[in-house]
Amino acid sequence: MKSVCGTLGTRRLALVGKFSRRWGSGFVGHQADARLAEYRRLGYTVFEGVYDEGQMQLWREECLRLEASSPGIYAPGSRSWWFGNMLERSPALMWPAVSNPLLLDFAERVVGPFAQLDNLTLAAFPSVSKEEAAGKVSGWHRDRWAHMPSGHYERPTAWNTICYLQGLTDEYGPLRVIPGSHIDPVAMDEHEQTRPHPEEVVLYPKAGDVVFTHNGLLHSGTPNTSGQRRYFFSIYYNTSWFKQTDTMGGPNCQQLIRWARKRNDHRSLRLLGVDEQLQPRANSGFLQPDEVRWEGWLEADKGALTVSEEGEG
Numbered sequence: 001m002k003s004v005c006g007t008l009g010t011r012r013l014a015l016v017g018k019f020s021r022r023w024g025s026g027f028v029g030h031q032a033d034a035r036l037a038e039y040r041r042l043g044y045t046v047f048e049g050v051y052d053e054g055q056m057q058l059w060r061e062e063c064l065r066l067e068a069s070s071p072g073i074y075a076p077g078s079r080s081w082w083f084g085n086m087l088e089r090s091p092a093l094m095w096p097a098v099s100n101p102l103l104l105d106f107a108e109r110v111v112g113p114f115a116q117l118d119n120l121t122l123a124a125f126p127s128v129s130k131e132e133a134a135g136k137v138s139g140w141h142r143d144r145w146a147h148m149p150s151g152h153y154e155r156p157t158a159w160n161t162i163c164y165l166q167g168l169t170d171e172y173g174p175l176r177v178i179p180g181s182h183i184d185p186v187a188m189d190e191h192e193q194t195r196p197h198p199e200e201v202v203l204y205p206k207a208g209d210v211v212f213t214h215n216g217l218l219h220s221g222t223p224n225t226s227g228q229r230r231y232f233f234s235i236y237y238n239t240s241w242f243k244q245t246d247t248m249g250g251p252n253c254q255q256l257i258r259w260a261r262k263r264n265d266h267r268s269l270r271l272l273g274v275d276e277q278l279q280p281r282a283n284s285g286f287l288q289p290d291e292v293r294w295e296g297w298l299e300a301d302k303g304a305l306t307v308s309e310e311g312e313g
């Protein structure tokens with residue numbers, strides 16, 4: 001490991017000094033943020049009314065357009081209602097959601113400045129018959145990059161931000177969660193995986209709400225019996241030293257990377273899988289609380305941003 005002092009600029013040392021004086025007082029207040037505390041306790045939090053109707057209408061239309069243009073052999077994984085790689089498919093429509101500052105600011109309080117896009121999915125679950133759905137849930141699981149929890153809170157390695165593009169009702173199929181299952185090593189046998197669970201909480205988010213999860217949280221959808229499409233929009237993030245599921249190699253994502261580079265926009269670059277600060281930040285010596293280090297790095301990223309006329313090209 002490199003010497004810690006060797007990796008710190010003077011300004012950053014001053015910042016660390018400032019925050020270290022607050023560990024006994026202000027830092028406790030910082031940690032006491034109600035949403036963060038709720039998220040750490042339950043394994044999820046709901047942001048209400050993040051997206052408006054106009055925005056969601058564009059996403060629904062995009063989903064229908066993809067459905068109409070992907071029949072038969074062109075259907076991804078033979079499902080003509082499930083579309084991954086949405087940032088590459090529709091960058092102008094999707095980038096504002098991927099880089100939503102409300103959700104990213106919260107993510108950075110949870111995991112620090114290490115948020116990367118893992119995959120972006122737009123889907124419209126078809127309706128099934130009430131008989132087929134009776135007594136069933138879609139399937140309990142923890143999400144990608146999770147592990148069986150240890151009994152203690154650990155930061156998520158990945159997290160989902162899910163928006164249903166209509167309000168969920170019993171007919172549309174609510175989202176079921178088992179609060180605390182990102183901490184408790186709750187296990188399930190095959191029979192339990194498709195049945196309601198005694199400790200579940202059933203969520204009915206409104207259109208435009210965002211459910212922000214911990215990837216260790218056990219959750220399940222519910223079959224859609226509404227007779228309509230069940231629109232689902234999921235931006236899934238992970239830690240910037242993980243692999244990404246969606247590809248960033250296509251021309252649209254590469255164009256976004258060039259745009260972010262011109263602005264020296266580390267936060268955007270990171271989302272796109274380019275974390276230029278990763279090595280020093282992942283080997284910082286770990287001598288202060290992580291949150292203290294994160295604040296300094298977030299400040300540095302903001303300070304580095306150069307937004308010029310030229311950079312906006």
Ligand SMILES: O=C(O)CCC(=O)C(=O)O
Binds near residue numbers: 138160162
């Ligand atoms: O509401 C659903 O269908 C479940 C979604 C889900 O499991 C997920 O987005 O990770």
Ligand SMILES: [Fe+2]
Binds near residue numbers: 141143219
């Ligand atoms: Fe899931």
